[in-house]
Amino acid sequence: ARLFRSWKPQLALHAETSGKNAIVVTAAADLDGAVRDIVKSAFGHAGQKCSAASLAIVEASVYDDERFLERLADAVRSVRVGDSTDLDTTMGPLIAPASGNLLRAFTTLDDGESWLVEPNQIGDCLWTPGVKLGVQPNSWFHFAECFGPVLGLMRADDLEQAITLQNATLFGLTAGLQSLDPVEIARWTDRVEAGNLYVNRPITGAIVRRQPFGGWKRSVMGPAAKAGGPNYVLTMGRWTDSFPNCATSSTSEVDENAQFKEYATAWAEHFAVEHDPSGLAAESNVFRYVPLYRPVIVLVGEGANRDDVERCRLAAKVAGVTMIVSRDDEADLLERLLTIRPSKVRVLGTTSDAIYARCDELGIPVDDTPVTSVGRLELLHWTREQAVSETRHRYGNVRVRR
Structure with a gap:
């Protein structure tokens, strides 16, 4: 790879x-x-x-x-x-x-x-x-x-x-x-x-x-959606906002309250919930989302939309992830990668191949997919998926779920 x-x-x-x-x-x-x-x-x-x-x-x-x-x-x-x-x-x-x-x-x-x-x-x-x-x-x-x-x-x-x-x-x-x-x-x-x-x-x-x-x-490269999970197909394309929605005002600036509500609702209804669609009595198989535990560097590159920076800030706040905005030149950012060791670099706009190459060398994912106003999509970029499977029976006795 x-x-x-x-x-x-x-x-x-x-x-x-x-x-x-x-x-x-x-x-x-x-x-x-x-x-x-x-x-x-x-x-x-x-x-x-x-x-x-x-x-x-x-x-x-x-x-x-x-x-x-x-x-x-x-x-x-x-x-x-x-x-x-x-x-x-x-x-x-x-x-x-x-x-x-x-x-x-x-x-x-x-x-x-x-x-x-x-x-x-x-x-x-x-x-x-x-x-x-x-x-x-x-x-x-x-x-x-x-x-x-x-x-x-x-x-x-x-x-x-x-x-x-x-x-x-x-x-x-x-x-x-x-x-x-x-x-x-x-x-x-x-x-x-x-x-x-x-x-x-x-x-x-x-x-x-x-x-x-x-x-x-380092067991994964790319979006990190789990094979056989609910988000795998979602990562096979690039999602973008096709028209202004409730989170965008008539002047195309982010409506902060509406956007925060959209992300917070998606978090409460989906991302903060443990999912077990199989529903077995003798075995729990929980699919859940875990917030990124190290900071995310949001790199504001050429052609970046300032509204996307605000959306990233709101999504990070909802997910409980530390976000660092970088408008540094290339040399400064490459040096900061060593000290910060972020969970990922989220690129807004465009940046040089050197950033991608250095991040790959350090094992730091680069996420250059568009920022979206839809919480069900955007919050995937601020969390990691985890599957927890637990045997709940012993000698014929099934333990009641917590």
Whole structure:
């Protein structure tokens, strides 16, 4: 995706990239269920799905429990590796011989690491699954994408540290939590930085509409609307106001009160609401909007409409997002990008290719779509979509929704 952008910095590119996905396991987890879901998430499809688990971040009391490690090791060793045409096979081959990051993950231990289950090559594209203990914060395996059946275990003092470790990567595609504590679940879902969250279930196997799919941070390029979600088609075109409406006065200047009301109504009726169209009793599948957590730089370029600046200000206010208006020259703005690290740069009018190229280099999205007076459309630019799927049944008992 970045190669395409290097050819044409202003290319309207829609892409879901990859992730370094982790499952957090706390002391309040059903440990048998956690082992089952970790193994399925890490080794289904030989760990080659973009949503597969590469890390398990385990609370100290569980990580230090030999019984948990024995259960996990036993489950991993029970995975039957073989040809995909063999009905006894539970994990098939790699799509190509292991190389690069994956080969390093199979064959190398870094400082502090050891094998709980050591992988073995049994064919050109066949490896038994491996589990590493002692993966250190900020180490190579903490951040490297491997795309194969290797799982790393990290030790966390508590849930707070686990969330910090989980959010530390550049990616934010899928994330999991294993805990039966409602307080922990609420804290985790409020703070984890990923597009698809899974509670007490595997983190792979998203279903269209039920769990619309797409990530945050460097796991996405473009508008970031989730595939299989309600806004995906909306992002395939460029929406513009075709005629003055209730938010525009007869002199074509923004009617601030009417425009604020339009945005506030859309926020209250749609963006502030948790949506679960599937309505399953035993599983919640919430689709929601999260305000951008870092500032948005609104770059007022050549030919920008001053009314659009005002609309951006009102939309940011409704969404609770910090907005910084920039009329700086190119050199000043490029320098400010490093210090501000905005969620995105919203371009009004036109600007140079250098701005697009620098933002792409820094992993900062550039949004140059027209500002609209319709809240249902405009507020999409000030929020991120998130899908939260939670198993709500255990031993035949269904937990009442909050």
